[in-house]
Amino acid sequence: MQIDNISRVRNFGRSVAVEIGALEDSFLDRGRPLGAARVLNAIGLGYQNLSELRTILKLDTGLLSRLLRSLEAEGLIETNPNPADKRSRVTRLTEAGEKEFGIYEQLSNERAANILERHKDARRLLDAMDIVTVALSRENIVFEEMDYTSDLATKCLNAFAAELSKRLKVEFDLKKSGDPGLSQMKQPLGTFVVARLGDFPVGCVGVKGNGGALAEIKRMWIAPAARGLGLAHQLMTSAEKAACALGIKTLRLDTNSTLFEAISLYRKMGWTEIDRFNDDPYPDVFFEKHL
Amino acid sequence: MQIDNISRVRNFGRSVAVEIGALEDSFLDRGRPLGAARVLNAIGLGYQNLSELRTILKLDTGLLSRLLRSLEAEGLIETNPNPADKRSRVTRLTEAGEKEFGIYEQLSNERAANILERHKDARRLLDAMDIVTVALSRENIVFEEMDYTSDLATKCLNAFAAELSKRLKVEFDLKKSGDPGLSQMKQPLGTFVVARLGDFPVGCVGVKGNGGALAEIKRMWIAPAARGLGLAHQLMTSAEKAACALGIKTLRLDTNSTLFEAISLYRKMGWTEIDRFNDDPYPDVFFEKHL
DNA sequence: GCATTTATCTGACTTTAGTCAGATAAATCG
DNA sequence: CGATTTATCTGACTAAAGTCAGATAAATGC
Numbered sequence: 001m002q003i004d005n006i007s008r009v010r011n012f013g014r015s016v017a018v019e020i021g022a023l024e025d026s027f028l029d030r031g032r033p034l035g036a037a038r039v040l041n042a043i044g045l046g047y048q049n050l051s052e053l054r055t056i057l058k059l060d061t062g063l064l065s066r067l068l069r070s071l072e073a074e075g076l077i078e079t080n081p082n083p084a085d086k087r088s089r090v091t092r093l094t095e096a097g098e099k100e101f102g103i104y105e106q107l108s109n110e111r112a113a114n115i116l117e118r119h120k121d122a123r124r125l126l127d128a129m130d131i132v133t134v135a136l137s138r139e140n141i142v143f144e145e146m147d148y149t150s151d152l153a154t155k156c157l158n159a160f161a162a163e164l165s166k167r168l169k170v171e172f173d174l175k176k177s178g179d180p181g182l183s184q185m186k187q188p189l190g191t192f193v194v195a196r197l198g199d200f201p202v203g204c205v206g207v208k209g210n211g212g213a214l215a216e217i218k219r220m221w222i223a224p225a226a227r228g229l230g231l232a233h234q235l236m237t238s239a240e241k242a243a244c245a246l247g248i249k250t251l252r253l254d255t256n257s258t259l260f261e262a263i264s265l266y267r268k269m270g271w272t273e274i275d276r277f278n279d280d281p282y283p284d285v286f287f288e289k290h291l
Numbered sequence: 292m293q294i295d296n297i298s299r300v301r302n303f304g305r306s307v308a309v310e311i312g313a314l315e316d317s318f319l320d321r322g323r324p325l326g327a328a329r330v331l332n333a334i335g336l337g338y339q340n341l342s343e344l345r346t347i348l349k350l351d352t353g354l355l356s357r358l359l360r361s362l363e364a365e366g367l368i369e370t371n372p373n374p375a376d377k378r379s380r381v382t383r384l385t386e387a388g389e390k391e392f393g394i395y396e397q398l399s400n401e402r403a404a405n406i407l408e409r410h411k412d413a414r415r416l417l418d419a420m421d422i423v424t425v426a427l428s429r430e431n432i433v434f435e436e437m438d439y440t441s442d443l444a445t446k447c448l449n450a451f452a453a454e455l456s457k458r459l460k461v462e463f464d465l466k467k468s469g470d471p472g473l474s475q476m477k478q479p480l481g482t483f484v485v486a487r488l489g490d491f492p493v494g495c496v497g498v499k500g501n502g503g504a505l506a507e508i509k510r511m512w513i514a515p516a517a518r519g520l521g522l523a524h525q526l527m528t529s530a531e532k533a534a535c536a537l538g539i540k541t542l543r544l545d546t547n548s549t550l551f552e553a554i555s556l557y558r559k560m561g562w563t564e565i566d567r568f569n570d571d572p573y574p575d576v577f578f579e580k581h582l
Numbered sequence: 583g584c585a586t587t588t589a590t591c592t593g594a595c596t597t598t599a600g601t602c603a604g605a606t607a608a609a610t611c612g
Numbered sequence: 613c614g615a616t617t618t619a620t621c622t623g624a625c626t627a628a629a630g631t632c633a634g635a636t637a638a639a640t641g642c
Contacts, residue, residue, distance in 0.1 A: 005407060005413065006400050006403045006404055006407070007490075008417050008420060008421060009403035009420060010400070011489065012420035012424045013307075013310065015423070015427045016304075016307045016311070016424075016427060017311050018428070020311060023304065108304075109297050109301070112301050112304070115300055115427070116300060118426075118429075119519070120519075120521075121519055124518075124519055125423065125426045126296055126299050127419075129303035129423060130303070131416060131419035132419050133299075133302050133306045133307075135406075135410065136307060136309070136310055136406070137306040137309070138409075228410070230411075
């Protein structure tokens with residue numbers, strides 16, 4: 001059985017390697033060697049100082065230097081001393097470089113679109129890809145306090161509302177759900193924590209305070225692709241930590257019995273069930289934890 | 292939305308590329324260049340004649356020749372003229388080569404196991420990987436008539452029984468299900484068709500005949516990872532074709548109303564619903580098609 | 583201020599990968 | 613049988629990738 005699972009992973013690797021090889025081949029069509037193309041793309045993606053480039057591309061100082069020289073000769077990049085530390089240097093795309101980078105982006109997009117077009121309904125495939133993506137790069141997930149109006153936070157909140165609607169089998173309306181006071185999930189009263197993988201939101205949680213010792217946990221959500229990784233635990237931990245930093249002594253939360261995974265987590269993390277403390281229509285289970 | 296989907300695919304590609312790169316790096320630790328390692332592995336996997344090796348590894352005649360020479364010099368392979376056509380040559384691993392190939396296999400297995408070990412419950416990840424594997428290499432799926440006692444067919448039949456048990460919410464027992472006559476799904480009375488991707492079974496269907504003009508379709512199953520690709524349609528087509536070749540004029544089948552995807556397919560493919568033609572406990576819908 | 587460290591560059595070099603034009607030998611075609 | 617085709621090999625070459633030992637200049641430590 002274990003051996004069988006290993007061969008499933010290896011079959012997966014083989015089939016994906018073919019796609020990746022094809023993408024790299026298409027990069028060669030731009031006339032420049034793969035090494036130079038990779039550097040150009042990394043710069044386009046925002047890796048601009050040389051040491052960073054060396055790390056992510058695993059290049060020797062000499063090799064990177066020469067590749068940069070060749071891109072400069074093509075007029076695609078410009079390298080200047082870093083004003084903050086003139087030993088080191090930063091590089092950036094010229095206008096021509098931006099254009100060339102755009103063409104590589106186009107090639108990548110076409111390859112990706114091509115995969116999707118081979119499927120009438122690609123939803124299943126995309127969901128599967130997300131699960132793999134998150135699983136393989138879970139160590140790159142970062143937890144950040146950010147404003148709940150930010151782009152990432154908004155995506156989380158919308159996904160949260162959509163899922164709750166589905167799970168509770170009613171049209172869940174964020175405005176009706178008993179906290180018009182989103183602004184209380186903002187420094188200095190409270191906070192909002194987002195877990196993200198690059199630009200992809202994978203989870204969120206809000207701490208809604210009122211300046212006193214008692215605050216509420218709201219809007220705990222984990223992206224479907226990111227479940228089963230223990231992310232909720234990490235997210236709750238960082239929310240509790242952030243609450244502590246705000247001087248909060250006791251946290252409360254309400255939830256719905258449909259959300260059984262969450263409830264089991266709260267118990268595991270030392271929360272205790274308490275009596276109903278509000279008259280919102282959606283929640284039917286209530287918890288409390290002293291920090 | 293479409294743009295968002297493309298970036299999901301690209302994020303996926305990036306995260307998997309890292310894993311694949313790491314595997315190739317670990318191959319380099321064996322001291323020999325990647326080109327030679329790839330040839331050795333391809334030979335170990337059974338690609339033994341040179342033209343085949345050139346095709347799958349996309350190598351120039353000269354380059355492959357030299358790589359083989361270097362593996363020979365290491366004593367890992369042995370190349371001999373093909374007795375059937377002495378212009379061409381076949382190569383195979385020596386004992387030392389088998390051993391070295393085993394080490395590469397070990398490295399690959401460890402990488403794969405390592406991914407699985409990072410997950411308490413890897414089932415979700417494995418299922419997702421299977422979906423991606425099948426989707427990306429669907430053009431490599433082959434349909435083959437084979438004996439229902441073969442290894443692949445047995446895997447299909449077991450999976451079929453397991454799933455039916457789950458869908459019908461009863462313990463489904465193949466022996467009770469109204470066809471002790473598995474032997475009728477065998478030439479010359481009938482046949483059994485398996486769809487596979489390499490060594491992985493992705494679907495099956497049986498034609499159970501009795502030498503007359505009337506036969507039955509049995510055991511139609513598609514692996515969960517392979518659903519939504521139109522595989523069932525292809526499978527049914529090949530079953531009908533095989534039935535024709537056996538001189539069968541009319542096909543019947545029974546099924547259960549729980550299996551709604553299958554039922555919708557039968558209608559689409561020109562089957563018409565008919566009255567119950569047996570008294571098996573499980574089926575409750577019956578179809579017929581004149582070939 | 584001077585030695586040391588850090589970040590990068592350059593030149594010289596090796597290895598790996600890839601290309602191409604014959605050479606060779608077996609098979610095939612007419 | 614002789615011409616042609618097919619499969620592979622070899623030599624000669626180029627391009628790309630990777631390594632390493634200084635050189636240089638800015639920053640840092642004492």
